[in-house]
Amino acid sequence: MLDILAAREADAVLVWHTDRLYRQARDLEPLIEIVERTHVVIRPVKQGELDLATASGRMVARILASVSTHEVEHAVERMKDKHAANRRAGVNHGGPRTFGFRAVRPKATRDQTPQVPKVDPGEAALIREAANAVLAYAADPETGRTLTGICRDWNERKIPTPRGKTWTIQTLRGVLLSPRIAGRVAHEGEDAGPAQWDAIVEYDVWLALRNVLNDPSRRSGSAGDEGRQPKYLGSGLYLCGRDGCGAVVRPGGARAGQRQQYRCTSSAHLIRTAGPVDDFVERVLVARLCREDARAAFSAPVAVTPTQPSTEELNARHAALTSRLETLAEAFAGDDEAEPVEYRAASRKIRERIAAIEQEITEAAAAAALAAEPGPLDSTDLPELARRQHADPDDALAWWRETYPLERRRKVLALLATVTLLPGRRGRPLGVAAGGLDPASVRIDWKGVD
The missing domain is CATH 4.10.860 (DNA Excision Repair, Uvrb; Chain A)
Structure with missing residues (x-):
C-alpha cells in the first residue's frame, strides 16, 4: 500500500479504524512522510478524518499509535500470565494437537477452563514402541530401530502426523523429546513441571530418551539420525566369495534404467545383480523357517541383569x-x-x-x-508361514515381505545364516534361464543348525 501511495497511484485511503492501518509508531512514521509529500487523504470509518498534514494531526496520530501499542503489549502480558498460570496448574494452554493425545475441544462455558488432554491409546502405543526401539538401539545397535527406520515404518503403514503429513526424523524426534509424553508441561520445549494429564511413557524413560537423542555423538549429519539405513536385503550382510576375499558386499553402481547390483567393497572382482540374489536368498530363508526346529531359534529367553540402584x-x-x-x-x-x-x-x-x-x-x-524389545521374528507367525509355504511358496514369500519390514527380515537372516556370493561359472549353466541366477553361485551357511 505504501508503494502505491508513494507512486501517486491513489489519492485516498479508506480504513475501518486507524488500528487496522498501524498499531505501532514505527509503522506510522513512513505513512506520515508519504502524506506530507503526496497529500493523501485518510478516512477511518469509525473515526474522524486522520489529518497527517498538520502538527496537531500528527500528534493525535502518534498518541493513538501509542495507545494501540499499549493495548497490544497489555494483551500479550495477559496471555503470558495466563499461560504461566496454566503451567503452574499443569494444564494445557492450547496450540496444535500433540501426537499421542486426542484433540481438546473447549467447553461451551464462560469460564474458559483449560481442558486436560486425553491420551490416544493407539498413538500412545506407537510412541512407547518408538521409545523402546530407540533406547534398545542405543544399548545395542543390533537390536531396536533408528529414527529413520521408525519413520519409514510409520509412513509405510500410512500413519499420519497430527497435521496429516508424512513422518520425518525431525518430526518424530520432536515428539519423543517433548515433555508432554512424560506427563509434564512443556514451555519453550523444556520441562516445566508435572501436568494433570496422564503420561504415555515413564519420566525416567523420557529422561533417557532426551539424553540419547541429544547426544552429539549420535549425529552423523543435519538430520541428527544414526546414518543411512540399508535398502537392500544383503547390504553389509552378504560376503564376497571370490578367492577367499570375505569382504562384505554393498549395492551400488547402477545407472539410470539399470538394475541395482551388489559389489565387493574391497575390489571390483565381484558384481552381481541384486534382485535375483535377494529373491533366491529369501525363498531359501522362508523354506528354512518352515522347518520344525526354526521356532527354537527365536524362543530362547534373554537374560537380564538387574540394574542397581532401582x-x-x-x-x-x-x-x-x-x-x-x-x-x-x-x-x-x-x-x-x-x-x-x-x-x-x-x-x-x-x-x-x-x-x-x-x-x-x-x-x-x-x-x-x-x-x-521383541525379537526379529514372532514365533507365533511360523505356523502361518509354513501353511502358506505348503500351499504356494510365492504366496508365502509375498506374505513374509508384507508382514515383516526389511529391517526385521535382515535381522532374521543375520541371526540364522551367512550368505556368500561365489564367482559365476563360465557360460550359462544348464537349466538357468537367460539373465537368471545360478543357485550354485550363492552359498548359504546356517548358524548353529543343520
Missing part, C-alpha cells in the same frame, strides 16, 4: 537435586549480598550430580528397553 531411587534422587537447584536459585535471587561466583560453583556441582544420575537413568532405561 529406577525409583534414581528418580527420587533426580527430583531432590532438581528441587535443591531451584531452591538455590531462589535463595540467590533474594540475597543481595550473595556472590555470583559462589552461586555458580554450587549450582555447577548440583548440575554435575544431576547429569550423572541422568546417565544412570539412561543406562537403566536402555537396558530395560533392550530386554523388552
Whole structure:
C-alpha cells in the first residue's frame, strides 16, 4: 500500500479504524512522510478524518499509535500470565494437537477452563514402541530401530502426523523429546513441571530418551539420525566369495534404467545383480523357517541383569537435586549480598550430580528397553508361514515381505545364516534361464543348525 501511495497511484485511503492501518509508531512514521509529500487523504470509518498534514494531526496520530501499542503489549502480558498460570496448574494452554493425545475441544462455558488432554491409546502405543526401539538401539545397535527406520515404518503403514503429513526424523524426534509424553508441561520445549494429564511413557524413560537423542555423538549429519539405513536385503550382510576375499558386499553402481547390483567393497572382482540374489536368498530363508526346529531359534529367553540402584531411587534422587537447584536459585535471587561466583560453583556441582544420575537413568532405561524389545521374528507367525509355504511358496514369500519390514527380515537372516556370493561359472549353466541366477553361485551357511 505504501508503494502505491508513494507512486501517486491513489489519492485516498479508506480504513475501518486507524488500528487496522498501524498499531505501532514505527509503522506510522513512513505513512506520515508519504502524506506530507503526496497529500493523501485518510478516512477511518469509525473515526474522524486522520489529518497527517498538520502538527496537531500528527500528534493525535502518534498518541493513538501509542495507545494501540499499549493495548497490544497489555494483551500479550495477559496471555503470558495466563499461560504461566496454566503451567503452574499443569494444564494445557492450547496450540496444535500433540501426537499421542486426542484433540481438546473447549467447553461451551464462560469460564474458559483449560481442558486436560486425553491420551490416544493407539498413538500412545506407537510412541512407547518408538521409545523402546530407540533406547534398545542405543544399548545395542543390533537390536531396536533408528529414527529413520521408525519413520519409514510409520509412513509405510500410512500413519499420519497430527497435521496429516508424512513422518520425518525431525518430526518424530520432536515428539519423543517433548515433555508432554512424560506427563509434564512443556514451555519453550523444556520441562516445566508435572501436568494433570496422564503420561504415555515413564519420566525416567523420557529422561533417557532426551539424553540419547541429544547426544552429539549420535549425529552423523543435519538430520541428527544414526546414518543411512540399508535398502537392500544383503547390504553389509552378504560376503564376497571370490578367492577367499570375505569382504562384505554393498549395492551400488547402477545407472539410470539399470538394475541395482551388489559389489565387493574391497575390489571390483565381484558384481552381481541384486534382485535375483535377494529373491533366491529369501525363498531359501522362508523354506528354512518352515522347518520344525526354526521356532527354537527365536524362543530362547534373554537374560537380564538387574540394574542397581532401582529406577525409583534414581528418580527420587533426580527430583531432590532438581528441587535443591531451584531452591538455590531462589535463595540467590533474594540475597543481595550473595556472590555470583559462589552461586555458580554450587549450582555447577548440583548440575554435575544431576547429569550423572541422568546417565544412570539412561543406562537403566536402555537396558530395560533392550530386554523388552521383541525379537526379529514372532514365533507365533511360523505356523502361518509354513501353511502358506505348503500351499504356494510365492504366496508365502509375498506374505513374509508384507508382514515383516526389511529391517526385521535382515535381522532374521543375520541371526540364522551367512550368505556368500561365489564367482559365476563360465557360460550359462544348464537349466538357468537367460539373465537368471545360478543357485550354485550363492552359498548359504546356517548358524548353529543343520
